Amino acid sequence: xxxxxxxxxxxxxxxxNVVGRTLTDVELRGHRVSRRHVLGPQHLRExxxxxxxxxxxxxxxxxxxxxxxxxxxxxxxxxxxxxxxEPAAAPDxxxxxxxxxxxxxxxxxxxxxxRTFGGLALGDLDARGVPTTIAHIAPDLLxxxxxxxxxxxxxxxxxxxxxxxxxxxxxxxGIGNIYADEALWRSRVHGERLASRLSRPRVAAILDHAAxxxxxxxxxxxxxxxxxxxxxxxxxxxxxxxxxxxGQEGRPCPRCGTPIRRERFMNRSSFSCPRCQPRPRAVAxxxxxxxxxxx
DNA sequence: CGTTCATCCTGAGAGC
DNA sequence: TGCTCTCAGGATGAAC
Numbered sequence: 001x002x003x004x005x006x007x008x009x010x011x012x013x014x015x016x017n018v019v020g021r022t023l024t025d026v027e028l029r030g031h032r033v034s035r036r037h038v039l040g041p042q043h044l045r046e047x048x049x050x051x052x053x054x055x056x057x058x059x060x061x062x063x064x065x066x067x068x069x070x071x072x073x074x075x076x077x078x079x080x081x082x083x084x085x086e087p088a089a090a091p092d093x094x095x096x097x098x099x100x101x102x103x104x105x106x107x108x109x110x111x112x113x114x115r116t117f118g119g120l121a122l123g124d125l126d127a128r129g130v131p132t133t134i135a136h137i138a139p140d141l142l143x144x145x146x147x148x149x150x151x152x153x154x155x156x157x158x159x160x161x162x163x164x165x166x167x168x169x170x171x172x173x174g175i176g177n178i179y180a181d182e183a184l185w186r187s188r189v190h191g192e193r194l195a196s197r198l199s200r201p202r203v204a205a206i207l208d209h210a211a212x213x214x215x216x217x218x219x220x221x222x223x224x225x226x227x228x229x230x231x232x233x234x235x236x237x238x239x240x241x242x243x244x245x246x247g248q249e250g251r252p253c254p255r256c257g258t259p260i261r262r263e264r265f266m267n268r269s270s271f272s273c274p275r276c277q278p279r280p281r282a283v284a285x286x287x288x289x290x291x292x293x294x295x
Numbered sequence: 296c297g298t299t300c301a302t303c304c305t306g307a308g309a310g311c
Numbered sequence: 312t313g314c315t316c317t318c319a320g321g322a323t324g325a326a327c
Contacts, residue, residue, distance in 0.1 A: 002320070002321095003320060003321095006320080032303090032304090061321075061322095076321085076322085077321090078304095078321055078322080079304090079319070079320065079321055080304090080305080080306095080319085080320095095305080113304095114304080114305055114306070115303090115304045115305055115306085115319085115321095116303080116304050116305080117303070117304065117321060117322075118321085158297090158298090159297080159298080160297090160298065160299090164298085164299085167321090169321090169322075176320050176321070177319095177320055177321090178320050179320090246320085247320095266299090266300095267300085267301090268318090268319085268320090269318085269319090
């Protein structure tokens, strides 16, 4: 259930434990884990054997291992994916989908994913070293290519709710449901306000808050990282202690004490402070369609 | 074209 | 104990 900070923790784990090593055998269980690799799991296996991992990279929530010759192994954790570094003797996890063995005979890399929304694929890298198959994913808030002014203009051009835009990975990547709610809370903006009706400074502030909350999560998540255990839950301690809005329904807003509310939006939960983040009036409110009222 | 919706999965926890 | 229902931090193709 990772967003940018959690994925970055995983990337660091890969950099520490996998970069510099050469793949020998890759075991793929079932075809679903490699469904994004159009040439099929067998092709993927063959192409990976003997390749050396030269870097572990990330854009937003996407990870990829640089395999030299401008080829990368793209990894996405989806909602429940984990990458684990473990001794070969460790018992298989229940939802183990891929196992990577290395020429040095050291610990193996495993991809474990309960809900199987995640997966992996091989892809060509462009001149900047980014997989061409994720060209539609915008730079994330923490990378040098992120162009704040351009993104602010793009956001304010959208005729859509601000939270929806923050979650749109083609506008800015890395933000998920948690950090969207936290950034909006810090900005005192309700997620259903229309992006095109927010001022540019306001949008800039939302993006800055999103970057801040992610950096803070990263700081905390990075400290409890076990070198031999690359875990998407590496930043989980952060969630318990530091979230102001997300998951805090009924608890007092840290700013004004008003109980945090929970609302349905985009078929998922949104948390906000009723006082600090008043709902927009009619124009940007939810369109209540009688047919969608029941499922 | 831009925006929104339904859908892919499994398991945990609540309520009955 | 077991059933049903709701919920979960994501991304996509297809529909509007």
